[in-house]
Amino acid sequence: MKDVKFAITDIETTGGGIKGNKITEICIMVIQNGEVIDEYTSLVNPSQEIPLYIESLTGINDTMVANAPAFSEIASEIEAITQDCIFVAHNVNFDYNIIKAEFEEIGLSFKRKRLCTVRLTKKLIPGLFSYSLGNICTSINIPHLDRHRAKGDTEATVELFKRCLSLDPEFEVIAELLNQRTAASYLPPNFKKSDFEKLPNSTGVYFFRDKEGIPLYIGKAKNIKSRIKSHFQEKSNRKYKLMQATYSIDYELTGSEILALLRESELILKHYPKFNKAQKKISRPYTLTSYHNQKGIEQFALHKNKIAPVSWMRFYTRDEAINFLELLCKKFDLCPKYCGLQAGVKHCDHYKITSCSGACKNEIEPEEYNERVAKAVDYVSQFDASCLLVEKGRHQKEKSFIYLNKGKYSGYGFIDQSQEFNEAEDFRNYLVPQKNSSYTERILSSYLNTKKDLVRIPIDGSQAEDQHSNLDNWMIA
Structure with a gap:
């Protein structure tokens, strides 16, 4: 790997994660054999307003980029300078995915091998309190001028990368990171590959945790390892922010999917994790009731908003309720009409249930029909x-x-x-x-x-x- 070229890159953006995030400034410095051999820096017109908080952070405002080229005007230069290079950045997935999205927006593809200096530094300089670019530079005495501007951050990353090259002269660690073919290449910058490999292919609930161990997100899965890998590969803004905040992931095995669902619900209500969507308010359920009609027949009915003197079961979707009533009708030879499955008809004419007890045609005495209903009620009672x-x-x-x-x-x-x-x-x-x-x-x-x-x-x-x-x-x- 002696003559390989590395394109050290940093971008400033309009903010907001990955999707919809537009570049406002870009700097690329190409290193070969430990020396900078090429450089490209430019402001970029994002064709949208720069939020005030981003302007305060970077110092780049709408006036500065008003006459700057659009990304489409400099795409060929970015393509040329990074050609045959390994794309390097601090938290590489952020810069790479935004640049890739900018290329896709103008109908072009952008594909490069990637190397993350966060992961590289963790391997070669372990034990630092923080691996943000600013804190690493402070810890190991690297000058970091003009922070949060593309050129200033790129220059600092170049010096950091050179320090890493001196600690990895045979390119053993770099080769290992470049040759990863697992979800490790998508891992959050603060998450260890060894921790990912320990995750089980089993059913349960899992927790994304922040630096203090507080749950950021709780989910359930039939296969925990596979599901977490899919989180790493998602490109939404919300998932990107979650990945940046994650320092550890742990899990709780449940064996069954139903218990995983229950535990997920319980734990979300207990911790209210920042990245879980609020659980939807459960609508009033359908209640199964029964009453004596004018013929003296015990009749089933569904109510959603009424209070009934007799309440047998509750259902949270109408389909569940109807399916259960159809089961009762078939199992105990009842009338669809008197099971709440049909209304406004003189006799049963159900599209799905072809048999009928005959109660709707007075072919069976109410007492005999009600005995069948009583057996159905006994069956229903087991659910309570x-x-x-x-x-x-x-x-x-x-x-x-x-x-x-x-x-x-x-x-x-x-x-x-x-x-x-x-x-x-x-x-x-x-x-x-x-x-x-x-x-x-x-x-x-x-x-x-x-x-x-x-x-x-x-x-x-x-x-x-x-x-x-x-x-x-x-x-x-």
Whole structure:
């Protein structure tokens, strides 16, 4: 790599992350064999106003760039000076992606190998308090004049790069950084590759944390490592700012996706991370009720805003509610009309359910029909019973459980497959209590109403139809 050329680059911009951020000044200095062999510096007209806070930071204002060339006018010079060079910058992804976006905007491509002096310095000069350009220069006595101007920052980066070259004469560290083919090439500047490699390919929740360890963002994933890699590769302004603020990432394994969803919701409500979008306010749910109509028939109905004397279940989408009513109708041979699936019709004529009990045509006595409804109500009642919902554990020899106390989310836990219970209540020794919320209710409502292979363990002596009904079954499920 002795004769390789490095294009040390710095840009000033209008601010605002990656997307929509326009260049106001650019400086490129080409180094070969430790010496500067070429240089290009220019103000750039961004064709938009420069925000006051950016003007205060850089000193570049609208008047200064009014007669400067547009990027399209200098693109060929940037292309030429960086040709056959390795593109180098302090926090390289920022400068590179904005320059690349400027080229794309005028219909051209820009592709160079990249090298980040933040990562390079961390490898060659470990243990510094901060790796911002200004703080590194102060720490190792590099002159840094005219800060936050493209030429001043480029000159400082050139001196820093020369210092790194002296510490890596065989280009071993540089070659390692250039040859990375993993997500490490997209890592946040303050995040270690070794920490990324330790991330699991398992289900759970993960935390992006700042320098003090405070959660910046909390998410859930079936595959934590893969999902975090996708965060690194996103180019939105919001994700860019998150990456710049991230110093560490950790995780919590859950085994099952439903438990990951619940934990994500709980942890967001607990920490209110800066980069999580506010959880949407849950709208009033659909409530399943029943009442005696004028014929003496017990009839199901859905209400969203009314208070009913009898309330059986709640649904957070109409589709979930309709699907459940269709299930009741088929399972207990009920009338679609009297299940709230049809209105304004004399007799059942449902598009999906072809069978009918005949109650709407007076072919069955109300008493007999109501006995079927009573069985349906018993079935519905299990959803408000105390039980354990059993799911996968964090490894093959483990099961996870979600505890519903009278139908309300009350916690979770993990139990080894070989663990034996003498009493059903023994599960409490493994329980991690949690608070119920409208968000966890919605998550569990969707889960209970859509999961076909649900394993439900009654813990109050009740028996749920078509479900495992004791702890022994759980341990071998």
